[in-house]
Amino acid sequence: MADKVTIADVARVAGVSRQTVSNVLNTPDVVREETRRRVLDVVGELGYRVNRAARQMRTGRSQLIAIRIDPDRDGINGSVLDRFLHGLTDSAARAGYRVLLYTADDDRSEVATFEDLLGAYEPDGFVLTGTHHRDPRASWLLDKGVPFVTFGRPWGEEATTRHPWVDVDGSAGTAAATRHLLDAGHTHIGFLGWPAGSGVGDDRRAGWVRALAGAGVDPTGLSRATSDAVADGEAAARDLIDSDPGVTALVCVSDSLAVGALHAARSPGLAWREEDTRPDLPIAVIGFDDTPVAKAVGLTSLSQPLKEAAANCVTLLARILEGTETARASAASPAHVLLEPSLVIRQSA
Amino acid sequence: MADKVTIADVARVAGVSRQTVSNVLNTPDVVREETRRRVLDVVGELGYRVNRAARQMRTGRSQLIAIRIDPDRDGINGSVLDRFLHGLTDSAARAGYRVLLYTADDDRSEVATFEDLLGAYEPDGFVLTGTHHRDPRASWLLDKGVPFVTFGRPWGEEATTRHPWVDVDGSAGTAAATRHLLDAGHTHIGFLGWPAGSGVGDDRRAGWVRALAGAGVDPTGLSRATSDAVADGEAAARDLIDSDPGVTALVCVSDSLAVGALHAARSPGLAWREEDTRPDLPIAVIGFDDTPVAKAVGLTSLSQPLKEAAANCVTLLARILEGTETARASAASPAHVLLEPSLVIRQSA
Incomplete structure (x- = not known):
């Protein structure tokens, strides 16, 4: 592989000083026409790559x-x-x-x-x-x-x-998810969230509250996982189901917690084949982010227009x-x- | 937001020509000490950012x-x-x-x-x-x-x-997967691959062939999916199971095809809970790449040290x-x- 051509190489081959090469590249108007041509010929011949740095020196823009x-x-x-x-x-x-x-x-x-x-x-x-x-x-x-x-x-x-x-309007997403569950006849819809204080997490929770309020349903059944890990989602979902056995559906702040909720809700089978259009599901679950995992396990989820x-x-x-x-x-x-x-x-x- | 400081701004404030500023930055040894200091002071004052472009001009390196x-x-x-x-x-x-x-x-x-x-x-x-x-x-x-x-x-x-x-040595990986299945007592181990001609795919298939040969087992049961999609993996796995009903295990060239194989092998339940240490599995499946999906559905898989x-x-x-x-x-x-x-x-x- 050829070594990189430097300004010194150009100067040597063109028979001028490095300062002159620099002038040709940066302030060509101070260099005599003949010299400029000679230097630029050598630049082209040796393949000295100058566009980026020279342009940046000139324009102050790096792109x-x-x-x-x-x-x-x-x-x-x-x-x-x-x-x-x-x-x-x-x-x-x-x-x-x-x-x-x-x-x-x-x-x-x-x-x-x-x-x-x-x-x-x-x-x-x-x-x-x-x-x-x-x-x-x-x-x-x-x-x-x-x-x-x-x-x-x-x-x-x-x-x-x-x-x-x-x-992306997270609360609009969870509101749509909640309305989808209400339309399907669910009336006890829980929310599986992150700890309070996360802007994104609080906003997604707000959409669930808003959609339930719009339907005149009390927003009961909130459970917060201690992290976004699947196992914590499973634990938080179990807490929620244990404390409110009437829950029939869960809106989750992430696909990760939703996968945990599936574990909690549907042991031992976790996923569905596309043919099973209406399997016997004890608890409906909706995730957030439409990840490859959601697709693989048949999880309904909210997709961000990334x-x-x-x-x-x-x-x-x-x-x-x-x-x-x-x-x-x-x-x-x-x-x-x-x-x-x-x-x-x-x-x- | 402040506009970007240009070489012309530095020249104006320092009361020198643009050429002098350029000299200070590129070939400081040609500039008088006093002028150099004045220009560098103005560069610092105005916050003219010069390191990147100047260094690149000097060294020919962009990092x-x-x-x-x-x-x-x-x-x-x-x-x-x-x-x-x-x-x-x-x-x-x-x-x-x-x-x-x-x-x-x-x-x-x-x-x-x-x-x-x-x-x-x-x-x-x-x-x-x-x-x-x-x-x-x-x-x-x-x-x-x-x-x-x-x-x-x-x-x-x-x-x-x-x-x-x-x-990453793909064939070493699929050989290890195949030996893992042989050790567990499987003798009819198929391979779910990509179309021939892919360097990566052919190499992964070779590991399966090698491990079977090492154990004195004939490498029967090869099926190639037409793409890396889950649905094509499922179709290819069904073909293989149909043509060789004795197959009890599948080594797959990717997690994606492996998820398809799980669909084919284990309808209606596809995934396992961590508690199920030895569930009744009709066909064992191993994937490649240890993706988040593998983790979520309980798929044994090969992890690349990325x-x-x-x-x-x-x-x-x-x-x-x-x-x-x-x-x-x-x-x-x-x-x-x-x-x-x-x-x-x-x-x-």
Whole structure:
């Protein structure tokens, strides 16, 4: 493999100083025509790749959008952000950007990584995921004037009007799931949730409460799993069923907890064949995120429009970067997009 | 949000020409000490970000590793490359690199994307995935002298000695799965595979053949699904069971086909609770890739050491980029790493 051609190689072959090569690439108008041609010929001959760095020096733009990728988790719902990333890479490419990945263990290390990336790679903007209450990341980027968009709304009150965001309407999803169960004749519908305080989790619970209230049904039967693990979902579902034996259906905050609920409700058989259009199910279960696991075990679940969410993130960010939306207008009234999830009906409900 | 500071802003505030600013950043030794200090003070004051582009101009290195991300597929086994990507991003960061993503629909568009990326972003190297027979991507990168490593061995004969690669030993995995079934007393063990011609698929089938031969058992009962979809796996498994009713166990080339095999073998109940240590199973099934679906439905499966594979890819690539392995030595006898998958035993076998 050939070694990378450096500016020094170009200078040597063209018989000029490195300074002259740099001038040709950065400020060509200060170099004599003849010299410029000679240097550019050598650049082409040697295959010295200069577009990226030279353009960036000239325009201050890297055409990079940075996003965090979480450590590999053993979870069922972790695939959601992976699917979002596929969509983001695709949409970004269409808009002339590439996606730069970084990792971070928590908010603090993510903010430190912002600094590192801005110094070393100069991404034009960021897409933040996993927004939550008292999120220091958005404030940091706002303070520094770095363009960004979040996938996930800002859950803190005061932040809601300060940056553009894209989100999926979780409560609309769980409300639709609850109405689907009400329509099927269920009247005792429980909710299997995460611990209180999660913006996403509380919002999904609210949709269940709202749909029951709309039907004049009391929202009894709430159980919170201590984590998003299948085993914790199973334990929380058992608690709920034990404490309220009349429960005939469960809306779950995630597919992972829903799989646990299936374990609790339907031992020993857990899944259904597509032919079993109306098997004898003791408890109906609906999950959230329409993961491959939901499909494999016949779990009815809510599907997030991830490709559309990713495309909207790129559009909002590109608008800021390309100046069609000014920074000032954006700060006064940032754009946001709230998308509806759709219910994918399978055998479990 | 503040607009991005340009070299012209620095020049104006420092009261020097743009050329002088460029000199300070690129060839500081040609600038008078006093001027240099003044310009650098203004650079710091205005927050002009120069590290990335300036360093790249100077060193010809971008510290970027590029990798393709496939379009979101509705599959079960697609999560494998996502998990590899998590590991790659993490290992790359530790080695001082960031990961740049791109998409491509096929080999031809991927090669076109190589050119675009090398012109526009100058990644230092590539990690290729999905290697296959007559793969034009490796040849293109070899011709251009671009450093790269593949996750997946080169399946074409002549290419095996020309670039570094990391792979997981699929045939060792299916051999271990087959021996596990032989040890449990199975003597009629079928294989559910992909159409012939896939390097990965043929290699996984070879492990099953080898383990049976080692035990003096004839490798009967091979069935090939027309795609990696669950429904095609179910159809292929039914064909196999119908044509050889004596089959008591199936080794499958993927979790996706294995889930189909479970549908075929065990209607109506498909999955097991962890308490059911020895349920009455008509046909034992083993999958490949240990996906979240395998875990959710109790499928015994082969787990690829993806984090280790990603770390090895970064190590091999960094060795070339950092010159501890010269291009010439690398071409003569490229490094490669073949890792062993491990069998994760659950309820299905």
